[in-house]
Every structure is written in structure tokens, then in C-alpha cells.
Amino acid sequence: xxxxxxxxxxxxxxxxxxxxxxxxxxxxxxxxxxxxxxxxxxxxxxxxxxxxxxxxxxxxxxxxxxxxxxxxxxxxxxxxxxxxxxxxxxxxxxxxxxxxxxxxxxxxxxxxxxxxxxxxxxxxxxxxxxx
Amino acid sequence: xxxxxxxxxxxxxxxxxxxxxxxxxxxxxxxxxxxxxxxxxxxxxxxxxxxxxxxxxxxxxxxxxxxxxxxxxxxxxxxxxxxxxxxxxxxxxxxxxxxxxxxxxxxxxxxxxxxxxxxxxxxxxxxxxxxxxxxxxxxxxxxxxxxxxxxxxxxxxxxxxxxxxxxxxxxxxxxxxxxxxxxxxxxxxxxxxxxxxxxxxxxxxxxxxxxxxxxxxxxxxxxxxxxxxxxxxxxxxxxxxxxxxxxxxxxxxxxxxxxxxxxxxxxxxxxxxxxxxxxxxxxxxxxxxxxxxxxxxxxxxxxxxxxxxxxxxxxxxxxxxxxxxxxxxxxxxxxxxxxxxxxxxxxxxxxxxxxxxxxxxxxxxxxxxxxxxxxxxxxxxxxxxxxxxxxxxxxxxxxxxxxxxxxxxxxxxxxxxxxxxxxxxxxxxxxxxxxxxxxxxxxxxxxxxxxxxxxxxxxxxxxxxxxxxxxxxxxxxxxxxxxxxxxxxxxxxxxxxxxxxxxxxxxxxxxxxxxxxxxxxxxxxxxxxxxxxxxxxx
Numbered sequence: 100x101x102x103x104x105x106x107x108x109x110x111x112x113x114x115x116x117x118x119x120x121x122x123x124x125x126x127x128x129x130x131x132x133x134x135x136x137x138x139x140x141x142x143x144x145x146x147x148x149x150x151x152x153x154x155x156x157x158x159x160x161x162x163x164x165x166x167x168x169x170x171x172x173x174x175x176x177x178x179x180x181x182x183x184x185x186x187x188x189x190x191x192x193x194x195x196x197x198x199x200x201x202x203x204x205x206x207x208x209x210x211x212x213x214x215x216x217x218x219x220x221x222x223x224x225x226x227x228x229x230x
Numbered sequence: 231x232x233x234x235x236x237x238x239x240x241x242x243x244x245x246x247x248x249x250x251x252x253x254x255x256x257x258x259x260x261x262x263x264x265x266x267x268x269x270x271x272x273x274x275x276x277x278x279x280x281x282x283x284x285x286x287x288x289x290x291x292x293x294x295x296x297x298x299x300x301x302x303x304x305x306x307x308x309x310x311x312x313x314x315x316x317x318x319x320x321x322x323x324x325x326x327x328x329x330x331x332x333x334x335x336x337x338x339x340x341x342x343x344x345x346x347x348x349x350x351x352x353x354x355x356x357x358x359x360x361x362x363x364x365x366x367x368x369x370x371x372x373x374x375x376x377x378x379x380x381x382x383x384x385x386x387x388x389x390x391x392x393x394x395x396x397x398x399x400x401x402x403x404x405x406x407x408x409x410x411x412x413x414x415x416x417x418x419x420x421x422x423x424x425x426x427x428x429x430x431x432x433x434x435x436x437x438x439x440x441x442x443x444x445x446x447x448x449x450x451x452x453x454x455x456x457x458x459x460x461x462x463x464x465x466x467x468x469x470x471x472x473x474x475x476x477x478x479x480x481x482x483x484x485x486x487x488x489x490x491x492x493x494x495x496x497x498x499x500x501x502x503x504x505x506x507x508x509x510x511x512x513x514x515x516x517x518x519x520x521x522x523x524x525x526x527x528x529x530x531x532x533x534x535x536x537x538x539x540x541x542x543x544x545x546x547x548x549x550x551x552x553x554x555x556x557x558x559x560x561x562x563x564x565x566x567x568x569x570x571x572x573x574x575x576x577x578x579x580x581x582x583x584x585x586x587x588x589x590x591x592x593x594x595x596x597x598x599x600x601x602x603x604x605x606x607x608x609x610x611x612x613x614x615x616x617x618x619x620x621x622x623x624x625x626x627x628x629x630x631x632x633x634x635x636x637x638x639x640x641x642x643x644x645x646x647x648x649x650x651x652x653x654x655x656x657x658x659x660x661x662x663x664x665x666x667x668x669x670x671x672x673x674x675x676x677x678x679x680x681x682x683x684x685x686x687x688x689x690x691x692x693x694x695x696x697x698x699x700x701x702x703x704x705x706x707x708x709x710x711x712x713x714x715x716x717x718x719x720x721x722x723x724x725x726x727x728x729x730x731x732x733x734x735x736x737x738x739x740x741x742x743x744x745x746x747x748x749x750x751x752x753x754x755x756x757x758x759x760x761x762x763x764x765x766x767x768x
Contacts, residue, residue, distance in 0.1 A: 108768075112328070112343070112344060113328040113329065113331075113332050113334075113340060113341075113344050115412075115416055115417025115418045116416070116417075116457075117417060117457075118457050118458045118544075118660050121657050121660070121661070121768055122458075122660055122661055122664050125657075125661050125768055126664075128768070134768065136766055136767075136768045137766070138763070138764065138766030139417055139766070142340075164328055164344060164347055164348055165343075165347035165348065165583070165693065166328075166342075166343035166344045166347060168343065169342050169343025169344075170343060193581070193582065193583070195582065195583075195690065196687075212548055213547070213548035213581055214547060214548050214549050214674075214677045216668060216678070217664060217665075218668060
């Protein structure tokens with residue numbers, strides 16, 4: 100696929116702390132990507148629908164509330180149902196190591212924990228999408 | 231150790247505060263042209279209260295050590311409260327989970343995975359009875375961090391006080407109830423801004439008439455700062471929010487000196503030591519002047535800005551978590567030197583999860599060390615007269631006044647919020663800060679410098695699914711046990727009250743007493759007021 104990488108940045112769950120999601124969205128945009136930000140309180144269904152509509156290659160989920168074990172597996176399941184497994188899912192937020200490992204086993208491409216640098220995240224997204 | 235060689239050498243790094251404000255190489259009398267101590271400072275306990283709201287400050291009375299706490303079920307949180315009081319904590323502060331903050335019951339579809347995770351789960355008066363079991367409400371002051379559904383949770387608390395036989399006139403405590411900063415920063419809103427403001431005004435009016443020692447709103451900059459604002463933005467948006475609440479209460483027909491003494495504030499205690507102290511001093515000075523000049527307050531208590539402080543959650547690092555004890559101690563010291571009335575110190579494990587008992591004890595001990603060992607409590611405003619601090623205080627005041635004027639020109643805070651003005655200012659500031667961290671112009675020890683290769687894991691409080699199961703079961707039992715006819719009629723009455731213009735508080739109380747759940751009450755109001763969706767912008 101040619102053209103800029105398309106990324107959906109999404110805030111699932113009830114958590115309203117959107118500082119991280121907004122910073123990442125801007126950093127990806129400044130790196131030349133097309134970024135669609137869903138806004139707050141999106142259900143997994145809404146997120147996957149938006150990913151389909153917007154034809155994105157990457158979904159970034161920002162979760163700080165501890166609800167990732169309920170939310171992320173549901174997103175992965177919906178992507179499989181809709182045969183969208185080529186869409187890369189990355190997760191950022193307060194995700195303990197053991198949960199991060201479990202999420203990766205379910206197909207999440209990367210988990211970025213507190214302190215991850217913008218450079219690292221932008222680099223990962225760029226490298227994970229075939230040019 | 232590695233990473234020390236990769237940071238920008240000190241001499242080449244721009245000297246700015248954490249908010250990006252340049253700092254001069256040295257400060258002296260020449261930096262204080264136009265500074266008049268009698269006008270700008272006054273005496274401690276005297277207008278404009280720059281030096282503190284009490285003449286003797288902490289000699290007379292220490293600040294209240296109030297650790298924000300709540301997790302899982304009300305039963306578990308109640309046990310933590312008893313533990314904290316036994317450890318010498320002097321007030322309680324309730325943290326609610328996200329479903330409660332958003333007005334959903336614990337068995338709601340959207341509550342899945344969230345019950346008890348970020349605080350205690352409270353869905354009905356029964357849960358509140360359990361949360362406050364064995365706590366004498368006439369003696370212990372309680373602060374509740376609750377905003378959009380504040381009227382409902384406060385009504386539950388008032389109903390428990392009734393059960394304990396404590397008269398409301400004796401009750402002392404605080405509900406956060408600051409909806410404006412939710413639209414600006416924390417984003418836990420339910421209804422659109424105007425009906426939300428009406429609910430806040432209902433609680434202010436109800437408190438003024440029926441629970442006059444209770445603080446019905448804690449005007450909060452904390453969350454604005456956590457969302458990435460600068461210190462000046464935190465100060466300015468918070469004070470302008472305060473002006474908005476005063477305007478609405480006056481519009482309701484209250485007189486300023488009836489309710490203004492019970493308005494309280496809540497600020498962040500961030501890492502930039504002098505900038506934070508300057509912020510608290512400027513806050514008192516600006517508020518005193520606003521109350522006297524803009525609102526014509528006559529009662530000194532209306533002019534005194536009382537505030538709670540919490541150390542900066544966003545400054546805590548996941549890496550090398552024991553460093554967080556040191557960060558928190560410095561931030562707490564700034565809050566004390568800035569004259570706070572109550573203080574929460576974060577625990578070292580809070581970049582990971584809600585704090586464990588060991589970590590929260592160290593956090594409380596940090597305050598006790600400052601209070602009883604450091605000597606800083608002996609005299610009020612010990613840094614008053616420091617050239618650098620006085621200059622920063624004046625600049626902080628000027629910067630905040632400029633923002634307040636701009637928001638006035640927009641027609642007030644609700645118009646500013648509708649234009650996304652504060653939201654955009656904060657998002658810009660947080661992105662600028664992150665880029666400075668990325669460039670290593672701002673050093674975060676253990677994160678972008680002085681990184682350790684090997685880190686020992688720390689003990690983390692785990693909240694599993696038991697809270698959700700336990701809460702849902704209890705709720706199902708309550709729904710089958712209570713008088714459902716009474717619940718329906720009380721909710722109908724509340725809906726009618728919400729459609730009218732009278733005070734909704736008595737109707738919320740009736741619904742709570744009938745054991746209508748939080749979700750049912752908030753749904754009744756959603757039907758009348760609608761729900762709010764912000765325009766998301768990046």
C-alpha cells in the first residue's frame with residue numbers, strides 16, 4: 100500500500116485520561132502519518148468499526164484504568180471475526196508485565212508501558228507497516 | 231548505571247521551570263521593581279493572604295493529612311479506612327471506581343472490567359452504609375472525589391449521617407463536585423455543561439441552607455495539571471472555574487458571603503519547587519482580590535482561599551519506583567511551604583496501581599516527618615521575601631490574570647469550554663513538555679537519564695474480578711428486597727423536579743433513601759438532561 104500510514108488512536112472503556120492518547124496522536128501525525136482519534140469511551144465494537152471504515156493499518160489503544168484484560172481481548176476477537184487480522188494493534192498505558200505478555204500472546208503487536216519514548220513508538224509503528 | 235552521558239549538559243540546557251518559564255541566572259532587589267510588600271504580601275492571616283490564611287499557620291494547627299483511598303468493594307475499603315485512622319491519619323478521602331464516577335451501577339454492561347479498579351464501587355445507599363460502617367461522621371471529616379453524580383453520592387452520605395443520628399449541621403467534609411474541570415481535563419462528565427452547572431448550584435444552595443459546615447465544591451486544578459497544563463494554566467483555569475460557580479450561585483439568589491466561605495480549592499503539588507510555592511501564594515492573592523473587588527464580598531472568610539494539595543501523580547515513574555518516595559517528599563514540602571490546609575502524598579507504587587498498605591504508610595509517614603521533624607512548621611510562609619519567589623509569585627499572578635481576562639472576554643468558562651479553549655491550551659502544553667523530555671531538555675531520573683539495567687519488582691495491589699461479582703450479587707439482592715413501587719415513584723418525582731427549576735437535592739435524597747441505585751438516579755436525570763459528547767480534537 101502506498102501513501103501515509105493510517106492509524107486509529109482509540110480510548111476504550113470509561114477512563115477519561117486522554118493526555119497520553121493525544122500526545123501519541125500528535126507525535127504520529129508530526130511523523131507524517133494519517134491519524135484518526137476516536138475520542139473517549141469507545142466500545143470494542145465502535146473501535147473495530149471505525150478501523151474498518153477508516154481503512155487503517157494500525158490501531159493504538161490507550162488504557163490507564165486497569166480494564167485492559169476485559170477490553171483488548173474483545174478487540175482482537177472482533178478483528179478476527181471481521182478478517183482484519185492484518186491490522187496491527189498496539190496498546191499503551193498502565194499494563195503490568197504479566198498482562199503485557201498475555202496480550203501479546205493474543206496477537207497484540209506491542210505494549211508500551213509508562214516511560215516509553217515517542218521515538219520508540221513512532222519507530223515501531225513505521226517498522227510494523229509494510230511500505 | 232547508564233544514560234548519564236546522554237543528557238544535555240547542564241550549561242547548555244535552557245533554564246526553565248517545568249512549565250517552560252525562563253529562570254534568570256540570579257535574583258535580587260532589581261527584580262522586584264514595583265513590588266510593595268504591604269500591598270502584595272500583607273501579614274500572614276491578613277488580606278490578600280499571600281502569606282497564608284492564618285496568622286500562626288501550622289503553629290496553630292497542622293494541615294489535615296488526608297490520604298485519598300478506595301479500592302474494590304466497600305467492605306475492603308472500609309477496612310482500609312479503619313487502618314488509616316489507626317495510623318494517625320486525621321481525615322478520610324474516598325476514591326470511587328470509574329463506573330461510580332460515571333453514574334453506572336456495578337452490573338452495567340459498560341462497567342465490565344472496571345469495578346473496584348480505580349476506587350471503591352458504590353451503587354446504592356447500602357454500599358455507602360458499608361463504606362462508612364463504624365466511622366463517626368460527626369467527628370471524622372470526609373472528602374469525596376465525585377463530580378458528575380456528586381449530588382447522589384452526597385445524598386447517600388447524608389442519609390448515612392441520618393442513620394447515625396448525626397445532625398447535618400454538624401457534618402464537615404467536602405465533595406469535589408467540580409464539573410467544569412471535567413470538561414476541561416478529566417473528562418468524567420455525564421450531562422451537558424449547563425444542566426450539570428444547575429446540579430452543582432443545587433448542591434451549593436442545599437449545603438448553604440442545610441449543611442453549612444460542609445464544602446459543597448472543591449474547585450480543582452489538580453486534574454488540569456495532570457492533563458499536562460502549565461502551572462499558570464492550572465492556576466488560571468481553576469480560579470476562573472471558581473468565578474463561574476460564584477456567578478451561578480449569585481444568579482440563584484444566594485448572597486456571596488452566605489456561600490463563598492465554604493468554597494474550597496484543590497491544587498497539584500508538582501515537581502518544580504519554587505514555581506509551585508509561587509502558585510499557591512498567587513492563588514490566595516488573586517482569589518482574595520477577586521472576591522472583594524469583583525464580587526463585593528465583605529466577610530473575610532469569603533476572601534480566604536483554602537486548599538487541599540496532592541502530589542503529582544503524573545510525575546511518578548514506573549522505572550525505579552522507590553525514587554517516587556523522594557519526589558513525593560519534595561512536592562509535599564512545596565505544598566506545606568505554600569500553606570496548604572490538607573495534603574495527600576502519593577505512594578511509591580501508584581504508577582502501577584492503587585497503593586498497597588505498606589506503600590501508603592510510607593506516604594503518610596512522609597507527611598509526618600515534614601510536620602514533626604523538618605522544622606518548617608514553626609513560622610508562616612518561611613520563604614516570604616525571597617527575591618526569586620516573590621518575582622515568580624508576581625509573574626504567576628500576571629499570567630493567570632491574563633488568562634482570566636481572556637476567558638471573561640469569551641463570555642465565561644462554559645463558552646471557553648465550548649470553544650475548546652482550555653482543552654487546546656492544555657494539549658499544546660503537554661505535547662511541548664513531552665517533546666522537551668524527548669530531547670532530554672527535561673530530565674526524568676530513571677526514565678530518560680540515570681537508567682538502571684536491572685530493576686527489582688515491587689509488590690502491587692491486584693484487584694481481581696471478585697469485586698465485580700460481589701457487587702453485582704449484592705445489587706441483585708437489593709433490587710429484589712426493596713420496595714420497588716417506592717423506588718419508581720421517587721424517580722418519577724426526581725424527573726419532574728429536574729424538568730422544573732427548583733432544587734433537585736430533596737428529590738435525590740428521597741430516591742437514595744428508597745434505595746434507588748446510582749445508575750437508576752443518573753438515568754432519570756439523563757432522560758431529562760441528555761448526555762454529553764465532546765468534540766474530540768487532537
